[in-house]
Amino acid sequence: MDTVLTRSQLVRWRTAIFTIFAVVGLGFASWASRLPAVKKELGTDDFGIGVLLFISGAAAIVGLTLANIIVVRWGARRGMIATLLSFGGGVIVIGFGVEITHSYALTAVGLAFLGLGMSATDVMMNVEAAAVEQSFGRTLMPLFHAFFSIGTVVGAGVGIAMSAWNVGVAAHLWAAAALVLGAGLLSIAWVPTRESVGDEAPDASRRDRFKAALAVWRDPRTWAIGAIMLGMAFAEGSANDWLTIAVVDGHGETEAMGAVALTVFSVAMTVFRILGGPLVDRIGRVWTLRILSVAAGVGLIMFILAPSLPIAFVGVALWGAGASLGFPLGMSAAADDPAKAAASVSAAATIGYVAFLCGPPVLGWISQQIGILSTLWIIVALIAMSGLASGAAKPIAGSKVGAGHHH
Structure with missing residues (x-):
């Protein structure tokens, strides 16, 4: 104990x-x-x-x-x-x-x-x-x-x-x-x-724990949390790898402006991660994820369609802020049950990581066919999927975090 x-x-x-x-x-x-x-x-x-x-x-x-x-x-x-x-x-x-x-x-x-x-x-x-x-x-x-x-x-x-x-x-x-x-x-x-x-x-319980570690892959909640993380991992990973190129090739700006855009994205993301905890404790994990998926989607659409650089930058900031909490709150939700925490976090992380690692090269290949800005619409669709799956992050009975408390 x-x-x-x-x-x-x-x-x-x-x-x-x-x-x-x-x-x-x-x-x-x-x-x-x-x-x-x-x-x-x-x-x-x-x-x-x-x-x-x-x-x-x-x-x-x-x-x-x-x-x-x-x-x-x-x-x-x-x-x-x-x-x-x-x-x-x-x-x-x-x-x-x-x-x-x-x-x-x-x-x-x-x-x-x-x-x-x-x-x-x-x-x-x-x-x-x-x-x-x-x-x-x-x-x-x-x-x-x-x-x-x-x-x-x-x-x-x-x-x-x-x-x-x-x-x-x-x-x-x-x-x-x-x-x-x-x-x-x-x-x-x-x-x-x-x-x-x-x-x-004790050694005797190891076999049981291996069984439990594999059992989480049969739990529908694992896959639903994975869907939240998949969309947001794509939103984050694609920005890290393709945002600078989208600013240069898509919007015809300089490489320096591409670097500025990536900085805006990273700062928005970091600031929201610092402020995110108290927000979740106030309105709950599910509503936080829903609101932020809308922000990320709207921000990305603004960036794709932006007629001018300032609007594109506002879009980038919303995109960064919106994508900031999908991964950490997915991890948090996966760990609600302490008995299964290690196995569930590992499973959720695997789904998120695969998106993070495999997403950018796939997007690169697609963008060669249809152009980088058109390719980003795929991310908009994945963000929408993530928002629709948000309900899966609802804390399970007995969890001490993520429920929020409405005053």
Whole structure:
């Protein structure tokens, strides 16, 4: 049985998971921000970079599957030590591959470890975040995801500075990896050992827990929450990969304006993740998701049809704000039942991640046939689907978060 934690232990635990979210975002953005330099150092082309991204994406999907097994076998706390080592180690290997040996193959190996470690850590930190949220009895999941967003913004900003100052890819990535591993592994010391996330379980119950982990895929609620996350993961992932191109090719603006648009999107998203918790606690998870799916859809339509740049930017801000809470609230809903939290969060994350990783390349292929702005209508349809599925996020009986309270 889980022991009741003191207030200071709860706060330390929350701080530890905030830190892990932030460093995972920072580590990932550190690598992503150096792609132009990676391309040059390895002497490869866009297709070569695409293959590297595909390798990390494929490894990430393997990591999601493994995360479930790791949580059942060793628990979330011990599991995160291993997956953070894989993630940080992968970043270190990429540094060697890109700049020291100029080896495409070694870089690919590093990316496989990065993808695997990042996605598996992602599931476990979300399982822990959901447990923190239930312990506090308040909606905190959007705030955890805000820390991830802040980590990516800081990581990208540092990456821009490193490129401007001609700092080598290896030195930059090794420093980032040291920060990820140092802060991440120190934080785990503050994470309490708890039976409900499998940190200490008798061996006999493991087989039952594997069965339970597979059973969530037969639960219609898992798929409905997956539909919410699928639409919003598409809305978020497509902006990260295609918004700058849509501004340049679709609206005929400069590359600098494309970068500004992406910044507007990221800021809107981060701000709404910081403010989202109190809103959910006021009006409830379902209504928050419905309102935001309308905002995202309207924003995206404004962006597609925008006659002028200011209107396009207002559309981008609404699109970012609207897409901000689908993923975290989907995770939160998946974790409502503590007995199934690890398995359900892993399943929901898998559906969201597959959309995040596979969506952008599919959109790229479609946009070659019909143009980028026309392709974005597909995202409008997926956002509508996400809004229609919002009812699935209704908290189950006994859950302490997400119901809202009307005054």
